[in-house]
Amino acid sequence: MVTSDKIESLVPNPYLTRILAGQLSRFSRYYDSVIQLAPLPNDDGSLLKHVDNGVKSVVTSAGDITTEEGSRTAVLLNGNLNEDLDIEATLAAIRSRLTRLSRVAVVLDNPYFRGVFWLANQLGLRKGPVPSTFVTREALAALAKLSGYEVVQIKPAGYSPFRLLGLGDLINWTMPMIPLLRWLGFAAVVILRPVAATAPPSLSIVIPCRNEKGNIEAALQRLPAFPAPVEVIFIEGHSSDGTWQEVQRVTAAYGSRMAVSSYQQTGRGKSDAVRLGFSKAKHELVTILDADLTMPPEMLPRFYNAYCSGLADFVNGTRLVYPMEGEAMRFLNRLGNVFFAKALSFVLDSHLNDSLCGTKLLRRDDYARMVRWRGDFGDVDPFGDFELLFPAAIFGLGIVDVPVYYRARSYGSTNIHRFRHGFMLLRMTLIGLFRVKAGARLR
Numbered sequence: 001m002v003t004s005d006k007i008e009s010l011v012p013n014p015y016l017t018r019i020l021a022g023q024l025s026r027f028s029r030y031y032d033s034v035i036q037l038a039p040l041p042n043d044d045g046s047l048l049k050h051v052d053n054g055v056k057s058v059v060t061s062a063g064d065i066t067t068e069e070g071s072r073t074a075v076l077l078n079g080n081l082n083e084d085l086d087i088e089a090t091l092a093a094i095r096s097r098l099t100r101l102s103r104v105a106v107v108l109d110n111p112y113f114r115g116v117f118w119l120a121n122q123l124g125l126r127k128g129p130v131p132s133t134f135v136t137r138e139a140l141a142a143l144a145k146l147s148g149y150e151v152v153q154i155k156p157a158g159y160s161p162f163r164l165l166g167l168g169d170l171i172n173w174t175m176p177m178i179p180l181l182r183w184l185g186f187a188a189v190v191i192l193r194p195v196a197a198t199a200p201p202s203l204s205i206v207i208p209c210r211n212e213k214g215n216i217e218a219a220l221q222r223l224p225a226f227p228a229p230v231e232v233i234f235i236e237g238h239s240s241d242g243t244w245q246e247v248q249r250v251t252a253a254y255g256s257r258m259a260v261s262s263y264q265q266t267g268r269g270k271s272d273a274v275r276l277g278f279s280k281a282k283h284e285l286v287t288i289l290d291a292d293l294t295m296p297p298e299m300l301p302r303f304y305n306a307y308c309s310g311l312a313d314f315v316n317g318t319r320l321v322y323p324m325e326g327e328a329m330r331f332l333n334r335l336g337n338v339f340f341a342k343a344l345s346f347v348l349d350s351h352l353n354d355s356l357c358g359t360k361l362l363r364r365d366d367y368a369r370m371v372r373w374r375g376d377f378g379d380v381d382p383f384g385d386f387e388l389l390f391p392a393a394i395f396g397l398g399i400v401d402v403p404v405y406y407r408a409r410s411y412g413s414t415n416i417h418r419f420r421h422g423f424m425l426l427r428m429t430l431i432g433l434f435r436v437k438a439g440a441r442l443r
Contacts, residue, residue, distance in 0.1 A: 014046050016158045016186070019172055020107055021050030022440030023157045023189045027105065028053045028074050030369050030395055034105075035059055036076040037094065040083065047078050047107070062093035070365075073102040081140075082109045082131035091147035095194055100310070103396050104149065104192040110156075111135055113186060140190060149192040152398045153349060156185035157439060173439040179346075191396035197310040200228040201284035204364070205300070206277030208270050209291035210237040213246045219289065220254050222297040226304060231259035233280055234291075235273040238265075270358075271384030278367050287361040294407050295319070295359045302402045303361040312400035314392040315361040318354035321403035336422050340429065344386070347432040348393035353401040356385050356425075366397060377435065386428045390436060 024047075028034050033055035036048045048056055053074070059065055067073045075094055081087050094104055109117070111134045118130045135143075141151045159175040160168035176182050203226055207219055220232065234251065236244045244264060251262045263280060265273050278286050285307065289297060295317060303315045320337060337356050344355040373391040381387040392399055 014050075015163055015168070016161050017046045018050050019158050019440065020187060020189065021047055021052075023155050024076070024105055024107070025050075025052035026394055026440060027103075027153070027189075027191060027396060030373060030391075031072045031074040031103070033057070033071070034074045034076055035065055036078065037062065037065065038077075038080060040079055043078055048076065051076070062090070062097055065094065065097040067097060067099050067102050069099055071099070071101065073098070075102065075104045076107070077104065078107045079109060079131075081106055081135055082111075082133050084133055087133070087135070087140075087143045088146050091143065091149060091192070095148045098194050100194055100196040100198060100313075102194065103152075104194075106140075106190040106192065108135055108140070108188050108190055110184075110186055110188065116186075144192050148195055150195050150398055151190060152193045152396045153189075153191035153393065155189045155349065156182055156187075157189060158186040159184060159439075161186065169441070173441055176439045177433060177437050193313070193396055193398045195310045198308055200226070200304075200308055202229040202231075202282075203285045203287065203304060204231050204233060204278075204281035204283040205287055205289055206233045206235060206274060206281065207289050207291050208235045208237065208273035208277065209239070209243055209247065210273075211239045211241045211243055212291035213239070213241045213243045215291050215293050216243065216246045217250050217253075219291060219293060219297060220250060220258070220260070222293070223258075224298055224301055226301065229259070229283060231261070231281070231283060233277045234260070234262040235277045236262065236264050237268065237270075237273050269383070271381060271387065274384045278364070281364055284364060285361060286364050286367060288359055290358040295357065295404050296407060299402070299404045300359075302404075303359065306400055306402055307361055311398075313363060313366065313397040314388075314399045316352065316354070316389070316399055316401050317357035317359035318352075318401040318403050319357050319406035320354045322405045336425075340425055343429050344389065344432070347429060347437045348389065349437075350389075350393045350399050351401075352389070352399065353403075355389060356383075357404070358385075359404070360385075360388055362388070362392065362397070366392075366395065369395065380431060381428055383425070386425075386432070390432060394436065 029052040031053060034051055034053040036058045038060055039045065039058060065075060084090050109131045111131065114130055121130065137154060144151050156176060158172065160171040162168050209216065234247045236247050247262045251260045254260050261280065263276060265276050274288055287300065287303060289295065289300065306312060306315045337354060341352050341355045345352045370388060370391040374387055
């Protein structure tokens with residue numbers, strides 16, 4: 001088993017420890033605290049030391065884990081499962097101490113490299129027992145489900161145990177981007193999400209609108225009932241057809257029946273509109289409903305119920321399952337949507353059936369973390385879909401797709417420019433490949 005000090009016995013510096021810590025830090029820096037559970041005898045604390053988080057601690061048993069409601073704790077298991085004879089019981093004991101918002105981060109040795117570890121021991125390059133428990137991805141997924149979790153992220157890491165004058169850095173950075181070969185890392189960082197239903201939370205519905213005058217009142221009329229407080233926030237953006245005046249009229253007309261507010265954006269684009277709407281939201285969950293109503297408002301409870309039942313903490317719409325109504329999406333647009341869904345699924349290690357559907361639902365406090373992530377990553381998304389999907393995958397939120405029957409417009413025309421916007425999305429995908437999919441670089 002490769003624990004932190006055994007890694008140091010393999011090489012003259014804590015190189016692999018820092019590689020694993022770099023991978024963990026992409027996730028851990030956005031959590032409130034990191035608790036390492038029951039370090040193994042030869043773990044000198046180097047991995048935890050290098051993990052990026054301001055609040056770190058060590059406990060000896062699952063019963064010592066404390067998590068407050070509303071806080072996000074990452075529980076670290078460094079090699080423990082490779083020596084565990086009852087992984088289901090271990091994970092279940094941790095699960096009983098976690099809230100829905102916490103995660104378990106597992107550093108897991110590659111079970112297929114057992115012979116390599118044995119040989120390294122024989123050559124004196126490594127000390128300690130060879131991993132005894134053969135934990136494959138499939139076995140861990142089954143054990144996680146039995147224990148009340150979902151595997152939301154698997155990041156192989158540590159392909160070269162030596163720096164090799166910088167060549168090792170290049171290998172460790174490049175290999176995660178290569179299909180099939182990416183699974184040849186000495187270890188992997190696995191994120192487990194507790195599966196838990198929740199009482200119906202309040203909901204803020206943000207409706208960006210530009211030149212959608214004919215759809216504004218229908219958006220409110222067609223909203224179904226929810227079992228918790230709901231507010232609707234219209235964000236109007238530089239319309240030329242009187243949309244802002246219609247928004248003001250509808251806001252006044254419906255204000256006595258539901259919580260409705262309206263704002264005009266000073267910036268441009270849907271991304272800017274969504275950011276403004278989310279900044280004005282007051283409720284626990286936030287969602288987006290495009291004012292063109294091609295995603296039927298009647299479908300919003302499907303997104304809401306998926307969250308409440310614990311299926312995921314990020315609910316994403318997909319238009320690519322059912323046939324579409326009329327000319328709802330042209331052939332080239334559909335082809336582009338399929339391509340970006342496949343590409344982003346590979347980049348983020350999360351299955352996405354449609355990466356560009358406008359309707360997404362998430363927690364408002366998770367969005368606050370995404371704003372922080374955007375400050376670290378860079379403000380490079382003009383549309384707003386990728387800047388939600390990227391951190392949702394990195395945080396280990398768990399993403400579920402909700403299929404919707406995509407309707408043709410009844411008013412106005414699309415604001416999408418296929419080729420110009422397609423190249424922008426391709427650029428974003430490549431940025432994600434090199435900055436999310438690639439291995440963590442050492443500083």
